[in-house]
Amino acid sequence: MLSMGISQLGLAQQRAVETNRSDEIKPVVTKAPLYAGLQECLPLNYLEQEKFVAFEEPVAERPAPLGFAFEINGEKVAASNRAKLQSVFAESQLVKVPHGKSIQSIRDEKDRPVWIYPTGTEVVHLISFRSKEKTIFELRMIRKLENGTWAYGSYSPSLECQQGLKLNTYSGVPPYETTFLNEENQATSVKLKRINLQTCRGCHFSDSPADYQYKTKEEAGPCGFVPTNPHLNSSWAMDYFNKTTQIIFEPQN
Numbered sequence: 001m002l003s004m005g006i007s008q009l010g011l012a013q014q015r016a017v018e019t020n021r022s023d024e025i026k027p028v029v030t031k032a033p034l035y036a037g038l039q040e041c042l043p044l045n046y047l048e049q050e051k052f053v054a055f056e057e058p059v060a061e062r063p064a065p066l067g068f069a070f071e072i073n074g075e076k077v078a079a080s081n082r083a084k085l086q087s088v089f090a091e092s093q094l095v096k097v098p099h100g101k102s103i104q105s106i107r108d109e110k111d112r113p114v115w116i117y118p119t120g121t122e123v124v125h126l127i128s129f130r131s132k133e134k135t136i137f138e139l140r141m142i143r144k145l146e147n148g149t150w151a152y153g154s155y156s157p158s159l160e161c162q163q164g165l166k167l168n169t170y171s172g173v174p175p176y177e178t179t180f181l182n183e184e185n186q187a188t189s190v191k192l193k194r195i196n197l198q199t200c201r202g203c204h205f206s207d208s209p210a211d212y213q214y215k216t217k218e219e220a221g222p223c224g225f226v227p228t229n230p231h232l233n234s235s236w237a238m239d240y241f242n243k244t245t246q247i248i249f250e251p252q253n
């Protein structure tokens with residue numbers, strides 16, 4: 001059991017006879033916001049409580065936007081100036097597969113690896129400020145829903161959720177502004193415009209290195225937590241097992 005890493009699984013994989021996934025998944029076409037299906041409030045320690053496990057993203061040609069129209073300490077900063085933004089923001093990515101479930105790894109008709117994520121899978125992009133007291137800017141989450149599509153939401157700290165995290169429901173690109181003490185105890189001010197909550201899925205559909213996994217935009221899910229991410233092909237599945245005693249990839253037989 002312990003030796004069931006993803007690489008062994010790769011060897012054991014059989015070609016799925018037919019993977020006509022667009023027939024399988026019939027997305028409901030509605031005007032519902034992309035965050036429909038997500039909880040309104042999450043406790044501040046949600047990721048620890050639910051035993052999320054961190055993973056590394058592949059190097060993205062176009063990394064996920066943190067926002068745009070940045071000003072740091074009164075100075076305009078281009079969204080492409082990643083180094084400067086990283087002096088203010090810290091990012092990490094984490095995943096949780098519901099207990100007792102695993103990801104099914106199959107091959108499509110062109111022999112490319114495809115992951116079938118179980119309902120309830122949650123993948124997180126955590127964006128925090130490099131502040132003295134760690135403060136979350138946004139916890140972005142995607143969650144696999146019963147109907148085969150993914151909900152996309154972004155949470156921020158809010159008093160309305162007992163100091164926990166509240167699902168953002170704004171429209172457009174509202175301005176955001178904060179001041180905090182950085183790790184060196186210096187006051188730092190950050191101004192930006194938040195990203196549009198309706199753009200998440202479209203970008204994940206077109207920008208994922210494994211975009212072939214998603215036959216339609218409605219099915220689009222993880223951008224970097226995909227079978228072509230080299231960081232997930234090594235000891236990562238074992239790391240997940242060690243932290244959760246859960247086998248994350250399902251062998252094909």
Ligand code: HEC
Nearest residue numbers: 060063064123124125140152153199200203222223224225
């Ligand atoms: C313009 C493109 C773009 C937009 C818009 C975008 N993302 Fe992403 N997202 C990415 C890319 C690229 C990655 C992986 C690499 C990285 O983080 O830089 C990613 C990573 C993630 C991850 C980490 C897990 C993974 O590998 O998919 C989550 C969760 C996520 N995004 C959620 C969201 C949510 C929620 C929104 C909307 C509020 C959103 N994203 C908007 C491009 C985008």
